[in-house]
Amino acid sequence: MKNGLVTIILFLIFCTSSFSQETYKVEDFGLTLNHGGIDFEKMTKGQMDTIVICPINYEDQIPDICVYSDYQKEIFIYINLGNGMYGFYKNIPLQQPALKIEPSLPKDYPVTLSPFYDLKVTYTDGTEYLIYNKKINSFNSEPEPRVPRWNFLNDARVFVYDFTFVKSWQSERNGQPQNAVAIGDIDNDGKNEMVYTFFPVNDSIPQYTPARMVVFESIGRDQFRIDWDTIMQVGGNLGTHILTDFDRNGNKEFFAGAFDPFLGYAQLGVFECSGEGKYRFWAIDQFFFQGPITDVVYCDTMKIINSTKNPGVWINYYPSGFYPNYFDKIYPYIYNRKYEIFGFGHYEFKTLPDNAVNFIRIPWQIDDIDVADIDRDGKDEIVLGYSPETIDYMDSTGISNNLGYERKEIIPEVPLSGGWIFTKDFDGDGYNEIISCGVGVFTGSIGIVKHTGTPGENQFTTMWWDTTGLIRRPNWGIDTGTVNNQFTVLYPMAGGGFWHFENIHTFARDGIYSFYKSSMTNLDTTSFIQAKFFDIDRDNEMDIIAPTGFGLPPVKQFLCVFKMKDIITNSNNNSISNITTYKLNQNYPNPFNPKTIISYELGITGFVSLKVFDIRGKQISTLVNQKQNSGRYNIEFDGSNLSSGIYFYSLTLDGKTADRKKMIYLK
Numbered sequence: 001m002k003n004g005l006v007t008i009i010l011f012l013i014f015c016t017s018s019f020s021q022e023t024y025k026v027e028d029f030g031l032t033l034n035h036g037g038i039d040f041e042k043m044t045k046g047q048m049d050t051i052v053i054c055p056i057n058y059e060d061q062i063p064d065i066c067v068y069s070d071y072q073k074e075i076f077i078y079i080n081l082g083n084g085m086y087g088f089y090k091n092i093p094l095q096q097p098a099l100k101i102e103p104s105l106p107k108d109y110p111v112t113l114s115p116f117y118d119l120k121v122t123y124t125d126g127t128e129y130l131i132y133n134k135k136i137n138s139f140n141s142e143p144e145p146r147v148p149r150w151n152f153l154n155d156a157r158v159f160v161y162d163f164t165f166v167k168s169w170q171s172e173r174n175g176q177p178q179n180a181v182a183i184g185d186i187d188n189d190g191k192n193e194m195v196y197t198f199f200p201v202n203d204s205i206p207q208y209t210p211a212r213m214v215v216f217e218s219i220g221r222d223q224f225r226i227d228w229d230t231i232m233q234v235g236g237n238l239g240t241h242i243l244t245d246f247d248r249n250g251n252k253e254f255f256a257g258a259f260d261p262f263l264g265y266a267q268l269g270v271f272e273c274s275g276e277g278k279y280r281f282w283a284i285d286q287f288f289f290q291g292p293i294t295d296v297v298y299c300d301t302m303k304i305i306n307s308t309k310n311p312g313v314w315i316n317y318y319p320s321g322f323y324p325n326y327f328d329k330i331y332p333y334i335y336n337r338k339y340e341i342f343g344f345g346h347y348e349f350k351t352l353p354d355n356a357v358n359f360i361r362i363p364w365q366i367d368d369i370d371v372a373d374i375d376r377d378g379k380d381e382i383v384l385g386y387s388p389e390t391i392d393y394m395d396s397t398g399i400s401n402n403l404g405y406e407r408k409e410i411i412p413e414v415p416l417s418g419g420w421i422f423t424k425d426f427d428g429d430g431y432n433e434i435i436s437c438g439v440g441v442f443t444g445s446i447g448i449v450k451h452t453g454t455p456g457e458n459q460f461t462t463m464w465w466d467t468t469g470l471i472r473r474p475n476w477g478i479d480t481g482t483v484n485n486q487f488t489v490l491y492p493m494a495g496g497g498f499w500h501f502e503n504i505h506t507f508a509r510d511g512i513y514s515f516y517k518s519s520m521t522n523l524d525t526t527s528f529i530q531a532k533f534f535d536i537d538r539d540n541e542m543d544i545i546a547p548t549g550f551g552l553p554p555v556k557q558f559l560c561v562f563k564m565k566d567i568i569t570n571s572n573n574n575s576i577s578n579i580t581t582y583k584l585n586q587n588y589p590n591p592f593n594p595k596t597i598i599s600y601e602l603g604i605t606g607f608v609s610l611k612v613f614d615i616r617g618k619q620i621s622t623l624v625n626q627k628q629n630s631g632r633y634n635i636e637f638d639g640s641n642l643s644s645g646i647y648f649y650s651l652t653l654d655g656k657t658a659d660r661k662k663m664i665y666l667k
Helices: 004-017 045-050
Strands: 051-054 064-069 074-080 086-093 098-104 118-123 128-131 165-171 182-184 193-199 212-220 223-229 236-244 253-260 265-275 278-284 293-299 312-317 328-341 344-350 360-362 368-372 381-385 391-396 405-410 419-424 433-439 444-451 460-466 479-483 486-493 502-511 514-523 532-534 543-550 556-564 582-584 595-602 606-614 619-628 631-638 645-653 656-665
Touching (some): 045 064, 045 098, 051 098, 064 086, 064 098, 165 223, 182 236, 193 236, 236 293, 253 278, 265 344, 293 368, 312 368, 368 419, 381 433, 391 433, 460 514, 479 532, 486 532, 582 645, 582 656, 619 631
Parallel strands (some): 212 236, 278 344
Antiparallel strands (some): 051 064, 064 074, 074 086, 098 118, 118 128, 165 556, 182 193, 193 212, 212 223, 236 253, 328 344, 328 360, 368 381, 391 405, 419 433, 433 444, 444 460, 479 486, 486 502, 502 514, 532 543, 543 556, 595 631, 606 645, 645 656
């Protein structure tokens, strides 16, 4: 059954990786790439039986790699680090030899959520064994309840969280907040609301049903109350960030799913708000059986069907997570009308004629889409996020069978790639440029790409880019806003694997095509930051809103509002704003072999700890652990006894993590 070459490749990988500090490329698993994604059509029968490629780690949506070793009778899981590399996560011993492994999704898994798979093992004797995703992602030997004893509806606390950010509010929850949020004055009463879904929690992993959707209303500076939730309506979960008035009747709606206890599944649709605490669900039948929605782009006027003037949406579906159905589907829907049947509300969307090829097929998972005329030809293009080597877009040429769109590539020729994207007219010429936050060479990246050819020509130029201090791609998206009268990009960033390094960067524009990194803050969190810029309490201070976790597994998670204070400066530097307290510098040289100097500055006297960790979070060395006076310090680190790879050093001041930085050791 096993392909001999596959067995040899897997044996070599496992002998060097089971407890190593190395990271791996797709090729190390015997797989090949096609347009930045894994080429499933070139997988052999042996590979398809022993390798599973699908989202496993619940901290992101990108596919991970699970490999069965017949030699060791174990499944080894490698987490996608978002930079084209994979890091070892954990190994799961099996009781007997396996015939094959494959992904499995629970039947009651909500269709509105991106899938995180279980692993089904078929043993050589024909019996089957299911390894639940909850077990895969759990690191504690004994269950530890994560639900607090108090009720999140009635208890909110205010305290200082970090040197740069002030966490002004957190929700005590009886569940884990989902990453999606809809924000705005939903009920038109002059106060902003935010909609979140809370999943029930058992042990350290969220359970996906029954979900509870809650609307928080701002009732004053850093004060919130529950305006409405679905606890009395069985439950539901938010689908996207879009908040708009689809039917143009003056009431706002947001996409979400409402759980139907009779049918046993979540129906996709919109919740319409007609006043304070008044919400009604309208089902959208056209969205059913399409698969989880990964992104939605609202268009005030859709032109693709009979030059309609109605609003509509471009939706990216993620139908399946493994070969042969591993592709995304992008489809336009146009709002037509709403109606009632036996008291149940329905939205009706127009779709393309039945005899047309009615969707755009993309052979890999798309994280983000945007719609704009980026090539100045008078027609909107569909810009696709996440392709490690290029920025892809669908050009409306009329000659392709993908709704008349032809896939084209933008090659930035710098360490920049597609990932989380949005478009904006930066220079005021009437056409949008692309800002892309993706994956560079072992780093994250951010940059702006502009069309520089004749109208319709596929010629683009990278106007600005940066990879400084960006560990990997942004985590679950980016956002923009105006802070201190400066256009600013919010770039939430996470590490990968068991040890996490969470940073929030803000890039403020100081010219048409130039930005300075105005802030870097390390949050002691674990990869649930889909942060949003929004002045939620209308106090003229920009807020960062995010579902946030604290500590290593098992993680305690909350919905949080952070106040941004004095992080935008007029100096062009990449340092933390509160330099008078501390400053951790990049080690020099970097990469190093075998010694390097780590320097830091203290503005106050305090107890200082400087430690070094490997890529999996294992502590390698304690360089400083004592009380120190203010001043500048240089510490030599010798990595002679280490293997080549990525390491991190962390500065702690008076028990609080001040900063972390990455360094690379190359023998």
